[in-house]
C-alpha cells in the first residue's frame with residue numbers, strides 16, 4: 001500500500017523554478033491497476049521516479065507498506081527499492097554487453113543472491129515471459145517487444161509488490177505494444193500493484209483507475 | 220553483491236572494453252618492468268663492483284701515505300711533501316705480532332720490450348707476500364722469490380696477456396725482458412685472472428720492490444697491503460700499525476690505515492643510494508601509469524553514467540558501485556603488474572645469458588614494491604572516479620546527466 005501526502009518536487013533550471021509536482025496526495029491499495037495520463041511535462045515521470053525511489057521529493061511524506069521511506073537514507077532506500085519495486089522504462093535500459101538471461105539476473109546479483117539460487121528464479125521468469133529460446137541472445141539481437149519483455153522480466157524477478165512502468169509501449173509498434181500491455185495486466189492479475197504511464201487513452205481506459213495530471217497536480 | 224559476481228562482472232567489462240584494458244595493462248606493465256630492470260641494473264653493478272673489491276679479503280689492511288682527515292692545524296710552512304712510506308716502515312710493520320704478510324707496492328707504467336716488440340705495461344713492484352694477499356697463482360714457473368725488501372734481483376712474473384703479446388707461442392720462462400733500461404728474467408706467468416681492484420692482472424709485470432724503486436727513482440711506497448692473522452685482531456692491529464708508524468715518523472700522524480670492510484661499506488653505501496635513486500626514477504613511470512588510470516577511469520565513468528544509474532535503480536548501493544570501480548582498477552593493476560614482473564624476469568634472464576661478467580637480479584623489495592605500488596596507485600587514482608560514480612543519483616544518471624562535475 002502506498003500513501004503520498006503533500007509531495008512537492010521542484011527543479012531549478014537557471015533562475016527559473018519548475019514545479020514538477022505540486023502538493024500531490026495519493027493512496028494506492030495493494031493490487032490496483034492505475035493508468036497515469038496527462039500532457040507532456042505534467043509531472044508523470046517525476047511522480048513515477050519518486051514512487052520508484054529513484055528520486056526524492058523536496059517535501060511531503062511517502063509511506064510504503066507502513067515504512068516512511070522519505071525518512072530513509074540512500075542505502076536503506078536502495079534495499080526497499082530492490083525488494084518492493086520493479087521499474088520498467090520506455091527505452092528498456094538493458095545492459096548491452098549482457099545476455100537476456102544475465103540482464104534478468106542482474107537485480108538478484110546486485111543484491112547478493114548466490115548464483116545457485118538465482119538460476120531457478122531466472123528460469124521461471126524466462127518461461128513465464130516465453131523468452132527461454134532467447135535467453136542467450138544479447139539485447140541488440142532482440143526485437144523491441146522482446147527487449148521490453150526482458151526488461152519486465154528483470155523488474156519482476158525479485159518478486160516486488162509494485163510494478164511501475166513509464167510509457168512501456170512508447171517505443172513499440174501497436175502489435176508488440178499490445179503484447180507487453182497484456183503481459184503487464186496478467187502480472188497485475190496475479191496480485192502485483194501496477195502503475196502505467198501512457199499517452200494512449202484506450203490503454204488508459206483498460207485500467208481500474210485513471211490519474212490525470214496537469215502542471216504537477218492530480219486532477 | 221557477492222565476490223564471485225563482482226569478479227565476473229568486472230572481467231566482463233574489461234573484456235568488452237578491450238582497447239582501454241590493453242592501454243592500461245601496457246602502461247602498468249611498463250612501470251613494473253622499469254622498476255625491476257633499473258634496480259636489477261643497480262644491483263648487478265653493485266655486486267660486480269663488490270666482487271672486484273672483495274679480492275683483497277676481509278683480513279687486509281691498506282696503509283696509505285698522507286693523512287686523509289683534516290686535523291685543523293696550520294699547514295707546514297716549508298713546501299715539504301708528506302713524509303713517504305718507506306721499505307723500513309714495511310719491514311717494521313711485518314714484525315708486529317698479528318701481522319701475517321706485508322706487501323709494499325710501487326706502481327707505474329713502463330715500456331717492456333722483447334725481440335723488438337714494445338709494449339707499455341703496468342709495472343708493480345712488490346714482494347712474495349703480494350701473491351699471498353692478492354691470492355695470485357702462477358700458471359708456469361714460480362712467484363717472486365722471498366727476499367729482504369731492500370734487495371734487488373732482476374726477475375719478473377708476467378700476466379698471461381703480456382706473455383702472449385711478447386712471446387706468442389714461444390716459451391717465456393727464462394727469457395729476458397727489457398724494462399726501461401734494465402733487463403729482467405721471466406721466472407713465472409700468472410694464471411688468467413681478469414681484472415681486479417682496478418688492475419688488469421693479465422696485462423701486468425711484477426718485479427721486486429727494490430728494483431721498481433730504482434726504476435722509478437722513488438724512495439716512497441705507493442701503499443702497503445697488510446694481512447692480519449685473524450679477523451678478530453683487525454682493529455687492534457690497525458691501531459698498532461698506526462702507533463708504530465707515528466712513532467717511526469717522529470710523532471707525525473701522516474699515514475692512513477683503512478680496512479677492506481670500511482672501504483667496502485662506503486662503496487656499498489654509495490651503490491645502495493644509486494639503486495634507490497634509480498628505483499625512485501622508475502617509480503615516476505608508475506605515477507604516470509597511475510595518472511593514466513585516473514583519466515581512463517574518469518572517461519569510463521562518464522561513458523557509463525547510464526549504466527551506473529541503471530545499476531543503482533536495480534538495487535546497487537553506492538558502496539557496491541564504488542567497489543565495482545575500485546576492483547576494476549585493482550584487478551587490472553594486479554594482472555598487469557604480475558605480467559610486467561614475469562616480463563622483467565625474462566629480460567633479466569636473457570641479459571644474464573648475454574653478459575656473463577655481470578649478473579643482474581632485481582631485489583625482492585623492488586619486486587614486491589613495484590607490484591604493491593602499481594596496485595596502490597591504481598586504487599588511489601581510481602578512488603576519485605569511483606567516488607564520483609557512486610554519488611550519482613539513479614534518476615539523473617539514467618537521464619545521462621551528471622549530477623556533479625568534478626574536473
Ligand SMILES: Nc1ncnc2c1ncn2[C@@H]1O[C@H](COP(=O)(O)OP(=O)(O)OP(=O)(O)O)[C@@H](O)[C@H]1O
Nearest residue numbers: 011012013018020039040041042043044045046047
Ligand atoms: N532533471 C530535471 N531537471 C530539470 N527539470 C526537470 C527534470 N526532470 C523533469 N523536469 C521538469 O519537470 C517537469 C515535469 O517533467 P516530467 O518528466 O515529469 O513530465 P512528463 O509528464 O513525464 O512528460 P512526458 O510526457 O514528456 O514524459 C517538466 O517541466 C520538466 O521539464
Ligand SMILES: [Mg+2]
Nearest residue numbers: 044045046166
Ligand atoms: Mg515522462
